[in-house]
Amino acid sequence: MQLQPIISQQYTILYTIFQITGLILIYLVYYWIVNFRGGFSFTEAKIIFNWHPLLMTIAFIYLLANSILHYRSFRNNNKQILKNQHAIIHGLILILILLAGCAALISHVYASPPIPNFYSLHSWVGILTIVLFLYQFLSGLIFFLYPGISTQYKEVMAPYHVFFGIFIFMLAVTTSVLGFAEKLIFALDTQYKLFPAEALFGNFIGVLTIIYSGLVVYMATKPEFKRNPNLEYKPLV
Numbered sequence: 001m002q003l004q005p006i007i008s009q010q011y012t013i014l015y016t017i018f019q020i021t022g023l024i025l026i027y028l029v030y031y032w033i034v035n036f037r038g039g040f041s042f043t044e045a046k047i048i049f050n051w052h053p054l055l056m057t058i059a060f061i062y063l064l065a066n067s068i069l070h071y072r073s074f075r076n077n078n079k080q081i082l083k084n085q086h087a088i089i090h091g092l093i094l095i096l097i098l099l100a101g102c103a104a105l106i107s108h109v110y111a112s113p114p115i116p117n118f119y120s121l122h123s124w125v126g127i128l129t130i131v132l133f134l135y136q137f138l139s140g141l142i143f144f145l146y147p148g149i150s151t152q153y154k155e156v157m158a159p160y161h162v163f164f165g166i167f168i169f170m171l172a173v174t175t176s177v178l179g180f181a182e183k184l185i186f187a188l189d190t191q192y193k194l195f196p197a198e199a200l201f202g203n204f205i206g207v208l209t210i211i212y213s214g215l216v217v218y219m220a221t222k223p224e225f226k227r228n229p230n231l232e233y234k235p236l237v
Contacts, residue, residue, distance in 0.1 A: 007224045014219055015073055021212050022062040028205050029057045036198040037187070049107035052100045053179060059096035060129070060172035061209060063089055065216045068165050072219065075227040083144055090137050097130060122178040129171040136164050166220055173213040177206045 033039065033050045040054075041047035066073075067089040071082055108115040118127065143149055143157045184202045185192055192199050219225055 011072070011219070011225050014215065015069070018065070018069070018212075018215055018219065021208070021215065022065060025205070025208055025212055026054075026057055026062055028201075028208070029054050032198070032201055032205060036201070037183075045107050045110035045112075047107075048103050048110075051103035052107075053176075053183070055096045055100035055103070056172075056176065056179070059093045059100065060133075060169075061176060061212070063093050063096070064133075064169050064172060065212070067093070068169055068216060068220050071227050072225050087141065087145060090140070093133070094137060097133070101130075120178075120182060122175060122182045125171060125178060126175045129168060129175050132164065132168050132171065136161070136168055162220075166217060169216065170213060173209055176209055180206045180209075 033054060037050050038047050040050050067086055070086050070089065074082060105117060108117050117123065139157070140161060143154060144161070180202050184199055188196060188199055
């Protein structure tokens with residue numbers, strides 16, 4: 001019995017669960033906002049904020065997870081094509097987090113009375129996550145896509161790039177869970193401890209986010225799922 005087909009089948013099953021769970025997570029955040037938080041708006045300050053959790057979930061949870069697993073999910077594809085796709089996904093993530101950040105800032109500034117920015121642990125960890133993501137994005141463009149960078153430098157940088165990719169994802173998950181908890185506590189106040197439907201629903205989203213992150217890290221770090229190392233550092237053509 002050949003081991004590789006079994007490993008490939010295992011990965012396919014986990015990848016399917018990963019995709020379904022990620023899409024369910026996005027839908028649950030959307031459902032929470034529409035049914036408990038008043039929906040979406042481009043003009044009303046209080047509701048403009050609601051774009052923030054949805055866009056951040058799509059960008060920093062779902063798309064970043066897909067970016068991390070991209071090489072393993074399409075391990076037999078052309079490396080250059082995968083690099084370009086990896087960079088495009090990161091570019092899309094950058095656009096979404098900028099929009100999400102603007103939604104939060106606008107809603108705070110134009111609230112009545114205005115809400116202070118950058119005082120909570122959620123915002124501090126979020127800023128750290130964004131800064132590290134920008135560094136990861138720019139360093140990836142320079143070391144892995146910029147023409148003329150030698151294979152030797154890519155070999156040195158690759159393990160750090162992989163580590164920080166997973167670390168940034170875990171920071172994003174932490175930020176997300178902190179954000180859900182903060183929003184629920186602020187919105188429900190003393191009702192939060194009475195187990196209202198929104199509190200239970202929001203807590204479930206947070207727990208599912210943590211479970212989802214565990215699946216991603218497992219798939220990203222399991223050695224058997226790794227792309228063939230013989231294909232990793234060949235000169236690009």
